[in-house]
Amino acid sequence: MILPGATSGAGVVPRTPELMSIAEKVEAGERISRTDAIALFETDDLLAVGSMADLVNRRLNGDRVFYVANQHINPTNVCILNKVCVFCSYGVRPLADDAYTMSLDEVFEEAEAARHAPTREFHIVGGLHPKLPLSYYTDMIRGLKERHPRVHVKALTAVEIAHLARIERCSTLDVLRELQEAGLDAMPGGGAEVFSPAVRSTIADRKLAAEEWLRVHREAHGLGIPTNCTLLYGHVESAADRVDHMTRLRELQDETGGFSTFIPLAWHPDNTALGRQMGLEGQRTGGVDDLKALAVGRIFLDNVPHIKTHWIMVTTKVSQVALSFGVDDLEGTVVLEKITHTAGADTPIGLDLGEIVGLIRDAGKVPVERDSLYNPVGELSLA
Numbered sequence: 001m002i003l004p005g006a007t008s009g010a011g012v013v014p015r016t017p018e019l020m021s022i023a024e025k026v027e028a029g030e031r032i033s034r035t036d037a038i039a040l041f042e043t044d045d046l047l048a049v050g051s052m053a054d055l056v057n058r059r060l061n062g063d064r065v066f067y068v069a070n071q072h073i074n075p076t077n078v079c080i081l082n083k084v085c086v087f088c089s090y091g092v093r094p095l096a097d098d099a100y101t102m103s104l105d106e107v108f109e110e111a112e113a114a115r116h117a118p119t120r121e122f123h124i125v126g127g128l129h130p131k132l133p134l135s136y137y138t139d140m141i142r143g144l145k146e147r148h149p150r151v152h153v154k155a156l157t158a159v160e161i162a163h164l165a166r167i168e169r170c171s172t173l174d175v176l177r178e179l180q181e182a183g184l185d186a187m188p189g190g191g192a193e194v195f196s197p198a199v200r201s202t203i204a205d206r207k208l209a210a211e212e213w214l215r216v217h218r219e220a221h222g223l224g225i226p227t228n229c230t231l232l233y234g235h236v237e238s239a240a241d242r243v244d245h246m247t248r249l250r251e252l253q254d255e256t257g258g259f260s261t262f263i264p265l266a267w268h269p270d271n272t273a274l275g276r277q278m279g280l281e282g283q284r285t286g287g288v289d290d291l292k293a294l295a296v297g298r299i300f301l302d303n304v305p306h307i308k309t310h311w312i313m314v315t316t317k318v319s320q321v322a323l324s325f326g327v328d329d330l331e332g333t334v335v336l337e338k339i340t341h342t343a344g345a346d347t348p349i350g351l352d353l354g355e356i357v358g359l360i361r362d363a364g365k366v367p368v369e370r371d372s373l374y375n376p377v378g379e380l381s382l383a
């Protein structure tokens, strides 16, 4: 029992009995419930939430904060769901003026930046092109691996995997096997959005259903392919929708243990049909909501080892504060971010390693460079 005025092991003493009882569970290392997590989202006692998340994170990661020298590559913005995902500004019609599809040579040319940088990971996602076959991606992965053998390839969301399975008339498991054989090391967590059928029908009707997204990740985990998981927040979803979404992630993680990282993604409304409809263009999620999404994620997803702040979406400043709110991963260098910037992001399109290390050190943490699989690859001394 924490007495008001006492210093709890979780640091900040919560202001209400309900939060105190949640803090007691967190201190005892107990799993919190759906009701608890909703209360954490709904309270205005931000510091108490952050303090609980910080405790959970410190138990798992101490003062270490991971980052990766990565390069984003987006091979095409052509997407058959461009009218379906009303929250997205990236996917376009095949004949749109700004449509592009990179040849494999163009992908390899873009990846050449890795030759002059200490790149450890290619992060490859894009639209659902109606014609690109599976071989485009397997040839891409093989080609990248041949040219950059020490760079991990983290590629294709569950939505892209399911799309390729439809194009090839095979199972998603077959697609995953082929990609793994070509050299796929890990999968990103995009496409999950919010699992609630009501929310999904509003923001991405007819997109891959929650069960299918989870099935593809279960299959990847079964093959030994680690994946990330995400939650797109800041649009029409409620606190209960967020928690129900995370409940399904926590259940799958209990079953497979294959998720490496949870990444809450802050919705950017510019140039999107949903943003226009809601009159939200030019607006952003607030810092409090960003910190809560990360902190509650850390507390609730007690079985996911890492929580990542996507600085591109929430800014480097919020990301730096988040390192005291349960976050142990500051993303990476990125090099050239396209997707969030088409939706109005005003953050940099990339950072250099020195900037990332500086952000971590200024927050009083220990920077640890990692590869895609969270193997430390040496602490950089870029003072």
Ligand code: SF4
Pocket (backbone or CB within 6 Å): 079, 080, 081, 082, 083, 085, 088, 089, 090, 091, 126, 127, 128, 159
């Ligand atoms: S979110 Fe993905 S699947 Fe949906 S339109 Fe955008 S690029 Fe296409």
